[in-house]
Structure formats: structure tokens, C-alpha cells
Amino acid sequence: MLEMKNLKMSLAGKRLLDDFSLTIKEGEVHAIMGPNGTGKSTLSKVLMGHPAYTLESGEIFFNGESLLPLSTDERAKRGIFLAMQNPMSIEGVSNSEFLRTALSEKEGTHIGIFDFLQQMDQAIKDLNMDEKMLHRSINQGFSGGERKKNEILQMKLLKPSLIILDEIDSGLDVDSLKIVCENIQKYRIEYPKTSILLITHYPRILEYIKPDFVHMMMNGKIEKTGDLNFALEIEKNGYHGVNDMSELKLHE
Amino acid sequence: MNKITVVKDKILIELEQSGLMVQEHTIEVQQDAELLLVVTDSTANFTFHIEEGKKLDLSIKSQNSENTLYYELKKNSILCTHHLALDCTDQIDARLLGEESNLEYHYSTMNRKTSALHMTIDHAKSNTQSNVQNHGVNLKDQNLLFDITGRIPKSSHGCICNQDNKILTMQKGHSRIEPKLLIENHDVEANHAAYLGQFKEEELFYLMSRGISKEKCYELLLEGFLLNHDPVDRDTHDWFFRFMIEK
Ligand SMILES: Nc1ncnc2c1ncn2[C@@H]1O[C@H](COP(=O)(O)OP(=O)(O)OP(=O)(O)O)[C@@H](O)[C@H]1O
């Protein structure tokens, strides 16, 4: 479904992706862990086609099609969804206007307010959100946790086949984390072909959303891969503790 | 709906309500009223007197015109204006002549030709309030100027004077904001925010990442910027935003 091959890119003189490769198959869940500032969010933006994050070299294929010539909205229309680490707030544009436009663009037809509200109603309840949020500006005055829930609300609405979750667990309290994860799990049961790339610092979320692979990203690439136990090991010993190579470097 | 239409300098007056008196270019508001003023391809000149304790809800739609608008607010009166302008140069003077009078003015403009807004808010009496929001989008390569003055003389106490002036420059045009607050009395609350710029790349990325095309994102962002939740009817909305895509 998603193939990233030998991705290279630098930002402000720092090499963030250095021969990065990873393949994600249909229905798989891949978790990426890695120290702050390694380039995990950068990778997610590269996948989504952020104009400021262009590759020096490498290739990305999604369902056999090269993503690189596609703009961000075209990638989204192909079924890629990025739940961002820090969702933007946008003054003046209401959530409902935004979501209804996104839905209309996806369906290729204008969605009336009534149809839209009907579709939203259940999703908002599922996430235990306040429906008043629909009439407020996008994420404006939303708490960190409310913003994260709003990302999942959008996911439910847009029905992607590849979901990238960039630290969806940060900023969520225990109950909200549970609700968000239950919603993601329900989505996976309903759409079993969905693949997930989940960026996190904590194994806790992986107990809800069981990963097939846990990757450790360092030095611009995946240094090691394991399963859920590997995530627990990282939590226990830290990134350097589980990585012999970087341990050597530290001792140099 | 009370309506005054000016097309190519010809004035048409349609009044449904008795509390509104129109003589020549002067409008007397003697009862709470709503009024729509539409000015197209004209040079228009109007004076509004809002009598004590009365409220005027005014909607202005103006295109390719030069307007001089003069507002006088008596004691306890309220003026609430949504002013939409396309390719206009406007001179707006509001005088808060009675205590506790209150002005809420939202001016939204787009221009392809060189355009300007010269606005003066004069807090002539104590405990008067003004809340002014001027948002402009300079679409092409011409000039857009906001020259906005708020004045509070020494004799006026307890006034509130807020200005929010913003211009987005979409292409190579020159935009300028000249905000002035002339405040001689210190027992007041005065704020002004001025912003010149373009849309933030991150905002565009966020919207596009939900599958919304770039053109549609601009529409959403411009709409948010220019209307900011102000209610407008479908016709007005379409009239205003059609300008954006016209050649
Ligand atoms: N637009 C940019 N311009 C310059 N430097 C950037 C830009 N975006 C990211 N960086 C830098 O690139 C590095 C990687 O950032 P990134 O956000 O991808 O890290 P991360 O792995 O997601 O970290 P965290 O775990 O803290 O979220 C950081 O050093 C960051 O400061």
C-alpha cells in the first residue's frame, strides 16, 4: 500500500531523512518511536506533501502510484490522512464550514447542511465532544485534547485508507485517550484494510492499537524494528540504551 | 426592508418604515431601523443622524464607487454597520456626539483597482464605545490603504476605542495601514491591532490535507477573514465573492 524508498532530505543544514525506507502493507499497523527532533513529524509532512518539506531524493508509492507529483489535497483524496501533532487554529473559518467543504470535495457533490449535520451527529457523540464546537472557528480556543479529538472526528468523516497519527496520544487525558483509541479500533474493524502509521513516545497507546511492527527512528532512518515488547524496552532503557550503534557513538 | 440604491449617481429610495426620514442626502433615524444601502458606479454622499436611544442596523454593499459617509450618534444610540466594498475609496467619519453611544463597524473590502479607506472615529463624549474591524484583501498589483484615526479628547472619560485593521496582499500590490490613536484622556481603553501579510502556509497545508483544493481553501480563508462569522444572506455572499474570481 505505501512504499517509501531511500528518502533523503535536510532542513536548515540538518539531515533529517537519510536513506529512509519503509513499506507498509494493507491492514498493518506500524509504530515509529524516536527521540525529539529526529524527524518523525517531518516524515509525516513529507508523506502529506507539505510544500516546505521536499525530498532531495527517494520515491514514495501509494497503491502503486508515485505520490511525489501530487499536491497535498490530491494525496488526501487518494485516502491518506494525517492527524497532526499540533493542529492549526484558523480564525474566522468555522469547523462546520470546513468539514462540510472537505466532505463535499471528497464526495464530489455539494453536501447540504442537513445531511452534513446528520453525518456529524453520531461521530461527535462517539468522541464525547460538544456539538457547539461545530460553530466555532477551527480549533480556536480548543484545548490540546479537544484538538486531537477534532483530528479523529475529521478522520471518521473522511474515511481514509492510510492514517498517519503524529502523537495523537499527547495532550489526551486517560479517558480521552481511551475514547480516541476505541474510535480508531472501531474504524479498523469497519474498514479492515486500513493501514496505520503511528508516531508516539509512549507504549501506552500501543496497548490499545496493537502494532505489527515497532520501529525506532534515529539518524534519519529506521535503526531497529521489533514488536510491542521492543516499545516497552525503549521506554525502560531509552533510545540510546537499545541502540548499540549509537551507544558506540556516544562513547567515542 | 428599507433600501437606498445608488446606481451611476441616480438615487432610488424604498422605505417601508416611518421612523426613517430621508431628505436629500441626510437620513434621520427616529426609530430603531434596518437599512440596506447599495452603491454602484457612483460618487455617493450621505449623512446619518441616529437619534437618542435609537439603533440603526446598516448594511452597505458598494462597488466601484467613492463614498463619503458621515455618522452622528446621539446619546445612548447604537450604529451597527456591515460594510462590504469592492474597488471603493471611502471616507467615513463617525462622531459619537452623545454619552453612551456605541459604534460597531465592520468594513470588508477587496480591490483590484487602487482603493482606500479613510476613517475617523471621534469620541466627542464620555462613556462612548467604538469597535472597528477593517479587513482588506488586495487581490492584484494595485494599492490599498487603510488610514484609520481614533480620537478621544481630554473631556471624554471612560471611552472604549478598539481598532482591528488587517490587509492581506495576494499578489504584488502595495498595501499600507496607517492607524492613529489620538488619545488625550487616560481613563480609556484603547486597542489597536494591525496586520499586513499573506495567508500562513501552515493554515493552507492544514486545510489542503483534508482534501480541499487550493482554490477552495483560499475561498474558505478569505471568507473567514472578510466575514468572520458576520451573517450575510446568500445573494450578498455571492455578489461579494464573485468579485474574487472575476477577471
Ligand atoms: N520548517 C523547518 N525549518 C527548519 N527546521 C525545521 C523545520 N521543521 C522541522 N525542523 C527541525 O527538524 C528537526 C526535526 O523536527 P521534527 O518535528 O520532525 O521532529 P520530531 O521527530 O517529530 O520530534 P518530536 O518528537 O519532538 O515531535 C527539528 O530539529 C526541527 O527543529
Ligand SMILES: [Mg+2]
Ligand atoms: Mg513530532
